[in-house]
Amino acid sequence: MTSARVGIGAAGAGGPPPYEARGAHFDGTNDAIEGTGLTTANASRLAVSAWVRNTGGDGSARYIIHATGTRVYMQVTSSDIVRIVGRNSSNTDIWRHDGPDLTGDSDWHHIFASMDTTGGGASFVYVDGVLASNITIETTGTINSGVTTWAIGSATGGALKANADIAEVWIGDPGRAVTAADVKRFISGGRPQYLGAEGKAPFGVQPMFYMRGDHNGFGVNSGSAGDLTVTGALTEAQRLYKAGA
Secondary structure (H helix, E strand, O other): OOOOOOOOOOOOOOOOOOOOOOEEEEEOOOOEEEEOOOOOOOEOEEEEEEEEEEOOOOOOOEEEEEEHHHOEEEEEOOOOEEEEEEEOOOOOEEEEEEEEEOOOOOOEEEEEEEEEOOOOOOOEEEEOOEEOOOEEEEOOOOEOOOOOOEEEOOOOOOOOOOEEEEEEEEEEOOOOOOOHHHHHHOEEOOEEOOOOOOOOOOOOOOOOEEEOOOOOOOOOEOOOOOOOEEEOOOEEOOOOOOOOO
């Protein structure tokens, strides 16, 4: 396998040099990254973006993103449905989406969720740049994203590990209502977009988390919350596009 990457821009055509997005492979047995004592904040708007390639574990629950106390998470359930949830400080679901079904699916997918609990109705989910919302709960309130322990590739504490390639994880308060046009700031032409060195490009604000490294540095957070520590030995992820594309 090679590092997950994708070129953006036309070489030799006067455009910027191609952006090579990278990611890491989590083996479902030993691998995870987790940070404690992180600098986070509660929010009534939370944007979550991740590139995910399912590589195993069908029929078992596994976490892509998890905040302690399950206050915020992206999970592939035991039914192989992608579930995204935001909870309040009472650990009650105030935002929830289910889909798509990843049974036997080993393709890269971009999942973008606008979790909006302001009562303004600006919530939606796009998968691979296409509207795919199946939001079953959207309650006015505050998402308890201010917890200080987060994990990628497992639940906090290391349970329910993901067998997957994961890349370009962005989690943060966008500072305003998100629109469908904002999705193109993350994906265009089926490819990841450059989000800036600190992840500020989409909304002009630094997210809590922007994990943009390859397997050698995927625990380094370009966001504001602090770095995560690698458990196990992450390996190279499959590239996000076909060779020569």
